[in-house]
Amino acid sequence: MFFNPNSVAIVGASQTAGKVGYEILANMIAAGYKGKLFPVNNKAETIEGLKCYPDLESISQIPDLVIIILPAHIVPSIMEQCAKIGTKSVIIISAGFKEVGQEGRKLEQRVIQIARQAGIRVIGPNCLGVIVPANHVNASFGGSLPHKGGIGYLSQSGALLAAILDTANSNGIGFSKLVSIGNKADVDELDLIKAFGEDPETRVIAGYLENIADGNDFVRAAEKISHDKPILLMKSGGTGAGAQAAASHTGSLAGSETAYEAVFERAGIIRCFSIKRQFDFAQAFANQPLPASNRVAVITNAGGPGIMAADAIERYGLEFAVLTDETMKKLAEGLPPAANVHNPIDVLGDALADKYEFAIDVVRNDPNVDAILVLLTPQAMTESTATAEAMARASNEKGDKPFFASFLGADKVAEAIRVLVDNGIPQYDSPESAVLTIKMMVNYVKWRKRPRRVVKLFAVNRRKVEMIVEKHLRQGVREIGETESKEILEAYGFVTPKGAVAATADQAAGIAQQLGFPVVMKIWSPDILHKSDVGGVRVGLKNARDVMDAFDLMMYRIPKKMPEANILGVLVQEMCGSGKEVILGMNRDPHFGPLMMFGMGGTMVEVLKDVSFYLAPLTAEEARQMLVNTKTYKILVGTRGEKGVDIDVVAEGLQRLSQLVTEFPQIQELDINPFIVGPAGITPIAVDARMSVEKI
Numbered sequence: 001m002f003f004n005p006n007s008v009a010i011v012g013a014s015q016t017a018g019k020v021g022y023e024i025l026a027n028m029i030a031a032g033y034k035g036k037l038f039p040v041n042n043k044a045e046t047i048e049g050l051k052c053y054p055d056l057e058s059i060s061q062i063p064d065l066v067i068i069i070l071p072a073h074i075v076p077s078i079m080e081q082c083a084k085i086g087t088k089s090v091i092i093i094s095a096g097f098k099e100v101g102q103e104g105r106k107l108e109q110r111v112i113q114i115a116r117q118a119g120i121r122v123i124g125p126n127c128l129g130v131i132v133p134a135n136h137v138n139a140s141f142g143g144s145l146p147h148k149g150g151i152g153y154l155s156q157s158g159a160l161l162a163a164i165l166d167t168a169n170s171n172g173i174g175f176s177k178l179v180s181i182g183n184k185a186d187v188d189e190l191d192l193i194k195a196f197g198e199d200p201e202t203r204v205i206a207g208y209l210e211n212i213a214d215g216n217d218f219v220r221a222a223e224k225i226s227h228d229k230p231i232l233l234m235k236s237g238g239t240g241a242g243a244q245a246a247a248s249h250t251g252s253l254a255g256s257e258t259a260y261e262a263v264f265e266r267a268g269i270i271r272c273f274s275i276k277r278q279f280d281f282a283q284a285f286a287n288q289p290l291p292a293s294n295r296v297a298v299i300t301n302a303g304g305p306g307i308m309a310a311d312a313i314e315r316y317g318l319e320f321a322v323l324t325d326e327t328m329k330k331l332a333e334g335l336p337p338a339a340n341v342h343n344p345i346d347v348l349g350d351a352l353a354d355k356y357e358f359a360i361d362v363v364r365n366d367p368n369v370d371a372i373l374v375l376l377t378p379q380a381m382t383e384s385t386a387t388a389e390a391m392a393r394a395s396n397e398k399g400d401k402p403f404f405a406s407f408l409g410a411d412k413v414a415e416a417i418r419v420l421v422d423n424g425i426p427q428y429d430s431p432e433s434a435v436l437t438i439k440m441m442v443n444y445v446k447w448r449k450r451p452r453r454v455v456k457l458f459a460v461n462r463r464k465v466e467m468i469v470e471k472h473l474r475q476g477v478r479e480i481g482e483t484e485s486k487e488i489l490e491a492y493g494f495v496t497p498k499g500a501v502a503a504t505a506d507q508a509a510g511i512a513q514q515l516g517f518p519v520v521m522k523i524w525s526p527d528i529l530h531k532s533d534v535g536g537v538r539v540g541l542k543n544a545r546d547v548m549d550a551f552d553l554m555m556y557r558i559p560k561k562m563p564e565a566n567i568l569g570v571l572v573q574e575m576c577g578s579g580k581e582v583i584l585g586m587n588r589d590p591h592f593g594p595l596m597m598f599g600m601g602g603t604m605v606e607v608l609k610d611v612s613f614y615l616a617p618l619t620a621e622e623a624r625q626m627l628v629n630t631k632t633y634k635i636l637v638g639t640r641g642e643k644g645v646d647i648d649v650v651a652e653g654l655q656r657l658s659q660l661v662t663e664f665p666q667i668q669e670l671d672i673n674p675f676i677v678g679p680a681g682i683t684p685i686a687v688d689a690r691m692s693v694e695k696i
């Protein structure tokens with residue numbers, strides 16, 4: 001009913017041009033709306049020649065859609081009228097709700113309460129409205145009706161939508177639907193991406209969001225919809241999760257954007273950082289077929305732009321298509337001798353449209369080519385419009401390979417660009433923008449082709465963890481200390497170093513004898529989070545003498561540094577063989593749940609910040625990808641003849657942790673640092689661990 005209403009009532013319609021209540025009515029009329037329009041205004045007889053009604057109840061039929069423009073405090077009473085007459089769809093344009101504070105929040109709650117009771121769906125309040133070009137619906141004050149097209153747009157900011165509309169209108173970009181969701185008191189981004197997902201007219205979903213309400217539902221829905229239709233989002237403002245005081249390494253390394261980045265990656269959402277980029281991408285996705293792979297052919301009438309394209313292709317990790325001998329032979333036959341028949345194909349500065357058309361036709365049939373980028377600079381002989389028409393013919397003919405254009409210049413190519421856009425050929429103001437778009441399409445294709453997600457379940461001792469977690473929650477203790485953290489990890493299949501706590505130097509020497517030298521000693525106190533920071537870690541102690549000296553020194557020095565700390569003794573621990581130190585961690589985002597972390601470990605994690613994040617639960621492939629996404633990965637696989645670390649075992653560690661935090665939502669934060677890992681055959685060891693829990 002929001003998108004194809006047979007009748008629309010505008011409550012608060014006005015006779016005064018410039019007022020929102022007038023503009024919306026005028027926009028509906030200007031859009032050529034075919035249904036019935038009912039202006040509601042108790043002071044006017046007619047507006048724009050239409051009969052005016054004093055209230056909703058005086059209208060002889062039930063309007064499919066009601067648009068409310070009156071001041072916020074009156075809106076609840078209008079909602080009651082809507083409930084009474086039985087309208088099911090309402091757009092509230094009016095501002096003055098949640099966005100202005102406590103009073104407004106209450107009004108908004110009241111409005112939603114009435115809506116829920118009456119089964120009314122509400123868009124807004126505080127929004128710009130809804131536009132559906134194909135149905136001649138412009139229930140907005142955002143601007144004139146845009147072309148119809150394949151982009152479904154949703155925006156959390158009305159003002160931005162006005163800018164988007166303006167940009168789109170001056171570039172001839174078409175939409176299936178545009179919706180301003182405002183305060184999204186009822187209809188929100190999740191409803192809309194679902195609706196756009198099912199809408200046959202929408203080929204691409206695009207939007208601007210400031211936050212996402214139902215984190216998990218959104219991820220799941222977006223992931224599913226992304227398989228059929230690409231989702232392109234601009235997103236501003238973080239989740240704030242990173243801002244909370246973090247006791248763990250993972251917590252302090254997770255920025256406010258980390259969760260969104262992980263969500264977008266998981267759900268295949270293409271993130272855009274400007275309106276221009278968003279339309280660059282959206283136009284291509286909406287109008288061109290997807291490339292089978294990443295091999296790009298470039299056709300140009302000048303060397304410079306060809307080189308610019310070549311640079312971008314290399315920079316973005318795409319491939320320059322290597323043309324077949326047959327293609328090159330054909331090109332040589334039809335192009336002048338000076339033309340370059342290798343990619344980038346240079347048809348030369350004096351090329352007329354027919355040369356372009358010939359080259360396009362030959363290149364598109366080359367099996368080594370996945371995407372075709374046509375560059376043009378308006379030189380003396382250039383027929384830019386005829387070239388655009390030739391491209392349009394080629395693009396409309398048989399649609400298995402995508403076309404992209406970058407016609408450079410302004411006045412001399414303006415008409416040609418219009419031809420391109422009208423024919424659904426995306427046009428870019430630089431070869432670089434075109435290539436970046438191809439890259440986004442290739443990424444999307446890759447994402448779509450990724451294997452089905454299968455999360456492996458390991459056999460674990462859940463009961464053991466349950467007991468430790470419950471004990472802490474019962475006692476109101478948030479932090480789980482090292483010993484019990486390690487017990488939890490052991491229950492999930494991790495190996496931890498052997499060791500025991502000593503209260504005297506003699507005891508320490510005795511434990512060390514039993515473990516066998518060398519040993520490691522660590523200060524043992526619930527109040528010391530980072531032991532090495534206070535000189536509380538000694539490694540490689542080779543004999544009893546060293547152990548006793550180390551004990552005495554720690555017990556003498558550390559209480560001086562930290563007089564408040566309750567020191568219980570010194571942990572004497574077996575020393576792990578040489579290996580690489582990595583960190584495995586988790587930080588729970590309030591909206592999206594557990595975010596897993598992998599990175600270079602040890603005492604320098606926060607300095608190096610070489611970490612990657614992903615949403616749990618992890619598949620084997622995702623865990624592996626987390627490793628690959630760090631610089632540490634190159635060190636792990638072995639440099640300069642050094643034997644590499646067993647990558648699969650590290651990835652398995654991440655999967656086991658992911659299972660732990662999925663099965664225990666009480667765990668809020670968790671670090672294993674270091675997780676000491678070696679080559680195949682060497683068991684990785686969780687040397688140091690920490691977690692925190694909360695009642696849920």
Ligand code: ADP
Binds near residue numbers: 497533573673687
């Ligand atoms: P903290 O993080 O509180 O400073 P850790 O237990 O992580 O204390 O130890 C700090 C560093 O000491 C580790 O990153 C590692 O380099 C080294 N280390 C600690 N325990 C061992 C061990 N058992 N075997 C080998 N190296 C160790």
Ligand code: MG
Binds near residue numbers: 602673674688
């Ligand atoms: Mg540590």
